[in-house]
Amino acid sequence: MAIQFNFVSSMLILLLLTISSAKAQKVSRGGGGGGGIIDVVAKFGAKADEKTDLSKPLLDAWKEACASTSPAKIVIPKGTYFLSTATLEGPCKAPIELQVEGTIKAPANPGAFKEPKWIAFSKIENFKLSGGGVFDGQGTIAYKREGCGKNNFCGSLPINLRFDFLTNAMIQGVTTKDSKQFHVNVLGCKNITFEHFTVSAPGESPNTDGIHIGRSDGVNVLNTEIKTGDDCVSIGDGSKNLVINGVTCGPGHGISIGSLGLFKNEEPVDGVTVKNCTLTNTSNGVRIKSWPGAESGTCSNIHYEDITVTNVSSPIIIDQKYCPWNKCKINEESKVKLSNISFKNIHGTSALPEAVKIICSATLPCENVELANIEITHSGPTGPAVSQCSNVKPKVSGKQNPTACSTPVPANPTPTT
Ligand SMILES: *[C@@H]1O[C@H](CO)[C@@H](O)[C@H](O)[C@H]1NC(C)=O
Numbered sequence: 001m002a003i004q005f006n007f008v009s010s011m012l013i014l015l016l017l018t019i020s021s022a023k024a025q026k027v028s029r030g031g032g033g034g035g036g037i038i039d040v041v042a043k044f045g046a047k048a049d050e051k052t053d054l055s056k057p058l059l060d061a062w063k064e065a066c067a068s069t070s071p072a073k074i075v076i077p078k079g080t081y082f083l084s085t086a087t088l089e090g091p092c093k094a095p096i097e098l099q100v101e102g103t104i105k106a107p108a109n110p111g112a113f114k115e116p117k118w119i120a121f122s123k124i125e126n127f128k129l130s131g132g133g134v135f136d137g138q139g140t141i142a143y144k145r146e147g148c149g150k151n152n153f154c155g156s157l158p159i160n161l162r163f164d165f166l167t168n169a170m171i172q173g174v175t176t177k178d179s180k181q182f183h184v185n186v187l188g189c190k191n192i193t194f195e196h197f198t199v200s201a202p203g204e205s206p207n208t209d210g211i212h213i214g215r216s217d218g219v220n221v222l223n224t225e226i227k228t229g230d231d232c233v234s235i236g237d238g239s240k241n242l243v244i245n246g247v248t249c250g251p252g253h254g255i256s257i258g259s260l261g262l263f264k265n266e267e268p269v270d271g272v273t274v275k276n277c278t279l280t281n282t283s284n285g286v287r288i289k290s291w292p293g294a295e296s297g298t299c300s301n302i303h304y305e306d307i308t309v310t311n312v313s314s315p316i317i318i319d320q321k322y323c324p325w326n327k328c329k330i331n332e333e334s335k336v337k338l339s340n341i342s343f344k345n346i347h348g349t350s351a352l353p354e355a356v357k358i359i360c361s362a363t364l365p366c367e368n369v370e371l372a373n374i375e376i377t378h379s380g381p382t383g384p385a386v387s388q389c390s391n392v393k394p395k396v397s398g399k400q401n402p403t404a405c406s407t408p409v410p411a412n413p414t415p416t417t
């Protein structure tokens with residue numbers, strides 16, 4: 001009886017499996033207005049041979065998927081591909097997903113690019129990028145900055161991934177590696193989430209910011225690991241309602257807002273929460289920077305909470321005298337107004353004594369700054385950790401090590417980058 005039952009149920013399962021695999025096959029043919037799954041190798045002749053350009057097969061697949069009136073998914077299967085450059089543009093007729101399982105490599109030669117982008121996603125609604133794959137920008141040659149003067153490409157090195165004007169997008173479980181310039185640039189997006197995202201580049205790679213965000217509303221960076229040569233996350237003007245949670249950063253320059261106040265007509269930065277993040281061996285922890293003199297702007301409602309710093313040079317830093325390369329009039333004051341900023345539960349070790357530095361503008365002092373439960377230690381011949389403040393009267397609560405605002409600010413603070 002039991003055997004018979006098992007036999008019958010096995011047959012039933014087999015039958016069900018047959019039906020569902022037939023369905024899957026039908027789906028995998030995709031095409032027409034029907035959406036479904038589009039395999040760039042099977043359908044558009046892409047080759048995982050590291051030399052055939054993936055550009056045309058990918059653009060052909062995109063054209064078909066984007067025209068589909070039902071949800072469509074493009075799959076780039078496992079294997080290593082070469083891609084010269086590609087811009088995948090909407091609007092599309094239905095939700096669209098790009099599932100990258102393979103590794104895609106960029107041209108190593110920085111002179112191969114006419115525009116500062118490698119792969120760009122533009123004007124798409126309901127977009128998903130997934131698949132566990134790798135976008136390898138092959139930046140090693142570019143990092144050497146050889147022949148910059150002669151070829152003049154160094155000012156416009158390509159960004160690995162650009163997300164321009166996307167609405168409701170999810171970037172999940174993919175890696176960007178060795179970009180020649182910023183790894184990711186987010187511009188003009190509404191509701192975009194990076195989750196289980198990975199950025200990987202050497203600590204010595206110049207200008208390779210992990211994720212740069214500007215002019216966007218509702219950006220989430222969650223459970224993401226960033227190792228790079230510049231800011232792990234950098235936040236430019238016009239960023240609103242950002243949540244950064246579960247980011248590990250290092251090597252890198254930390255999580256930075258700014259620099260602000262360099263250009264005319266900058267939009268406010270409003271609403272940034274950085275929570276549950278870990279920074280190791282970075283030059284900064286959490287930072288806000290603005291240029292002396294120059295242009296006006298505002299930055300408000302910025303909250304840092306539950307941050308662990310290990311061997312970080314400047315764990316907590318507001319720097320309104322940000323002036324690298326002497327590109328400003330250092331004696332002028334910043335015209336960027338900072339307000340409603342809190343630092344709560346920030347602990348760990350500092351690589352330099354100046355663990356807390358809050359240097360605000362004399363003409364527009366920082367308003368409503370809060371320090372709660374700060375415990376950052378420094379050990380070494382340069383003495384214990386110190387806390388420096390100017391043009392700010394922070395509200396202080398909980399433990400404070402170093403004692404808040406206990407040390408005078410030197411007349412000429414060391415410039416940071
Ligand atoms: C934000 O985008 C996600 C897709 O990543 C979507 O599931 C969610 O509904 C969107 N939220 C809003 C408020 O539109």
Ligand SMILES: *[C@@H]1O[C@H](CO)[C@@H](O)[C@H](O)[C@H]1NC(C)=O
Nearest residue numbers: 223224245246247248276277
């Ligand atoms: C904190 O971040 C870690 C990743 O570093 C993540 O796994 C965890 O879920 C986060 N916790 C909360 C409460 O968001």
Ligand SMILES: *[C@@H]1O[C@H](CO)[C@@H](O)[C@H](O)[C@H]1NC(C)=O
Nearest residue numbers: 227249250251279280281311
């Ligand atoms: C930090 O630097 C130390 C010394 O160079 C190294 O041993 C450690 O692995 C680094 N940690 C990270 C997370 O990079």
Ligand SMILES: *[C@@H]1O[C@H](CO)[C@@H](O)[C@H](O)[C@H]1NC(C)=O
Nearest residue numbers: 280281282283311312313351
């Ligand atoms: C601290 O970080 C610096 C790089 O910023 C590194 O050279 C040094 O070895 C690190 N020290 C420890 C103890 O990890």
Ligand SMILES: *[C@@H]1O[C@H](CO)[C@@H](O)[C@H](O)[C@H]1NC(C)=O
Nearest residue numbers: 270298299300301339340368
């Ligand atoms: C600062 O916070 C207060 C109280 O939450 C709020 O009323 C005010 O509008 C905020 N300021 C700015 C510039 O957002």
